[in-house]
Amino acid sequence: MPELPEVETIANGVQERVRGRRIVGVWSSGRPQVFKSPETVIVDTLAGTRIESVRRVGKTIVMTVGRPGSAGESSPAGDEDADAAARSEFLIHLGMTGRLLVSHPEAPLPAHTHAVLTLDDGREVRFVDPRRFGRLSIHAPESAKRPARSRGGPRGDLDVAETGYRGPGREPLTISPDEFIALFRGRRTPIKAALLNQSLLHGVGNIYADEALFRAGIRPGRQAARLTRAELTRLREGLVEVLRHAIRLGGSSVSDYVDADGVRGFFQVEHRVYQRTGEPCRVCGTAIRRITIGGRSTHYCPQCQR
């Protein structure tokens, strides 16, 4: 169930713990389906690098590493291309059950561990995923194929943003109201299915899609293209509200799933409809209904959502 808020919390928690550390060893399990890039590429790319940052893009954790000694760490101004070449991005997708742990080496290795990064202080970053829906890969920087000069504008940090991993869709937390509305123009699919489409908005999964539709008072089966501007405006607001609320809750419990060696659940916002089939709506008391849309269980209040 890691969706945007959980992934954001984990990325922040891992970054606090490992930023600036050097990766002195890389181990992988050899489970083929977990590795979207060849394991040898992952090992060769990461070994000996320094962790510069860990951030979230959609549902993906992006670990940016630099190769010390080359231009990576601090190069003279005007050498951005060399900078980009010395930098790589390690993409970690947690799938359904993936966890990214920062552990001391003496902590027992959990079952279903697929990759371990050993840091220069002895700690380990461990990727654990029983169900193996998670994916590990190296993002090939686009600077290599980028045309000589990208369209004007200031250089520097912007350059990193342009060449770095951008994800398949738009960011729900920063997209403008007009751009949000435009995403659904002409979409004949149910709004619930459109919310789950990562090439439109990335980061929204089954839980927050249901919760956002409830807050906006919209039935999940409504055709996306038929929603009014007012409804889509409410939907964006409901989505941002529930995502931000979950991120706030996650901040206080981050150590439970970044530092823990045992299995812990992700934090739960108090769901209003998700997995509350048959229970009374918290607003009107009507029994929450469950249907299937796009092969996913979908929960809504037949009274509050129209």
Next chain:
DNA sequence: AGGTTGACCTGGACGC
């Protein structure tokens, strides 16, 4: 091309 469906996985819940 947009839309829809099923496969991939395993642990946990449930029924008998």
Next chain:
DNA sequence: TGCGTCCAGGTCAACC
């Protein structure tokens, strides 16, 4: 107790 069955869902490939 133990076995079988079903369900959870993010993403991708295959199909319409």
